[in-house]
Amino acid sequence: MKAAAFDYEAPASLEEALALLQARSDDAKILAGGQSLMPMLNMRLARPALIVDINRLPGLDYIRVADGQLRIGALARHTAVAKHPEVVRGWPVLAEAAAQIGHDAIRNRGTVAGSLAHSDPTAEHPAVLAALDGEVVARSAKGERTLKADELFLGYLTTALRADELLTEVRLPVLPPHTGSTFVEFAPRVGDFAVVGIAAAVTLGGDGAWQDVRLALTGVGGTPFRARQAESALKGTRPKAADIAAAAAQVAEAIEPDSDIKASARYRRQLARTLTERALTTAAERAAGQGGR
Amino acid sequence: MAKEKTIRVKVNGAERRATVEVRRNLADFLREDLELTxxxxxxxxxVCGACTVLVDGEAVRSCLMLAVQAEGHEITTVEGLTTPDGDPGPLQQAFWDNHGMQCGFCTPGMICAAAALLRENPHPTAAEVRERLSGNLCRCTGYQDIVASVLAAAEGK
Structure with a gap:
């Protein structure tokens, strides 16, 4: 239960970090919060020759609103995101997702960007990125590109990030007025990995009808599941309990979860249905009250 | 690229300097190199939370952090939570008075996690204590007396 030997570099600038990743793209691993990588190193499930520790990179722990987007730097920790006043006010779905990750000690180290780059199929942040149509910035020595959720997440623990790329920033759009959002998950005990979770954001029009509905689930496949069919079925009508129940049933039908040691596929469908119903109800209530968000 | 590095860390208020293997985790550094067992x-x-320490006042799992990452930071372990005279600190005394331990293996992690909680929220409810200690496993007590100990420390009893 001790990590195999590795070389270690803690670059002091982004350029230096990217140069290292380019030179050693075949055998380097990026260490940010370490809450997923360190267990893998300790159990020797990962044995990289080089650890590139980005924690000494200056100015990457920011959380700020700029150009109509919430921008989160690579070193912003879950605790900071969950408590950030602008996030709490403008992106409750993100604040609630961050607050439900693991335990206090995990959230104090783990990063949003690291969670997205790791792409655990039961992680919270991938569903938030998918639901809000956010994007990530991937930097390498050669340049920079942005990826949307469906471009980033390829499958179980697999992303489109290249080995020489560093995920430097997460971008989520500012949500329109009269939007309510929430993140709801079920885990057997507080802090356990979620069995199923859902990110929801809904916008109500001036007539009180669903104008925009965004739903993405975690824990029901290798990548976040965006429930587009249920989203469009609701649009244009006013929020009604019967319609929410029907949409939740549709989501449970549409997903194709696997059975594993934690839950059967049937149980996951039931959870998806219940959590979708709760998330839509809460998000709609929030959208209707106080101008939303 | 050396496999070893010399680091300076402030541990329980004292500057410590040591040369460590870069793969050494913070827990092993504290236990093996500094003999803070x-x-x-x-x-x-x-998963278990037994190795929880405070890094710059925040609870952190010391098995999930490298010793070299602690360079320039302040670490507080259970040894650092005593009174200046070396007597048990308020949380430690409360655990003693309320039978908050049996075998004692989880206790240092419990006390560090509880210390972080009380710094942030000096008067937590029982539910808040349970939530914050959910990342620390105890195989003996059933948690009742641990929660009672933290609440007693918060009340200054």
């Missing part, structure tokens, strides 16, 4: 190592992959 109050920090316990259970699962070594971030």
């Amino acid at each position: 109050g920090t316990h190592l259970g699962c070594e992959h971030g």
Whole structure:
């Protein structure tokens, strides 16, 4: 239960970090919060020759609103995101997702960007990125590109990030007025990995009808599941309990979860249905009250 | 690229300097190099919480952090939570008075996690204590007396 030997570099600038990743793209691993990588190193499930520790990179722990987007730097920790006043006010779905990750000690180290780059199929942040149509910035020595959720997440623990790329920033759009959002998950005990979770954001029009509905689930496949069919079925009508129940049933039908040691596929469908119903109800209530968000 | 590095870390108020293997985790550094064996190592992959210490006042799993990452930071272990005279601190005394331990293996992690909670929220409810200690496993007590100990420390009893 001790990590195999590795070389270690803690670059002091982004350029230096990217140069290292380019030179050693075949055998380097990026260490940010370490809450997923360190267990893998300790159990020797990962044995990289080089650890590139980005924690000494200056100015990457920011959380700020700029150009109509919430921008989160690579070193912003879950605790900071969950408590950030602008996030709490403008992106409750993100604040609630961050607050439900693991335990206090995990959230104090783990990063949003690291969670997205790791792409655990039961992680919270991938569903938030998918639901809000956010994007990530991937930097390498050669340049920079942005990826949307469906471009980033390829499958179980697999992303489109290249080995020489560093995920430097997460971008989520500012949500329109009269939007309510929430993140709801079920885990057997507080802090356990979620069995199923859902990110929801809904916008109500001036007539009180669903104008925009965004739903993405975690824990029901290798990548976040965006429930587009249920989203469009609701649009244009006013929020009604019967319609929410029907949409939740549709989501449970549409997903194709696997059975594993934690839950059967049937149980996951039931959870998806219940959590979708709760998330839509809460998000709609929030959208209707106080101008939303 | 050396496999070893010399680091300076402030541990329980004292500057410490040591040369460590870069793969050494913070828990092993504290226990093996600094001989601060109050920090316990259970699962070594971030599940049990026994190795919880405070890094710059925040609870952190010391098995999930490298010793070299502690360079320039302030670490507080259970040994650092005593009174200046070396007597048990308020949380430690409360655990003693309320039978908050049996075998004692999880206790240092519990006390460090509880210390972080009380710094942030000096008067937590029982539910808040339970939630914050949910990342620390105890195989003996059933948790009742641990929660009672933290609440007693918060009330200054």
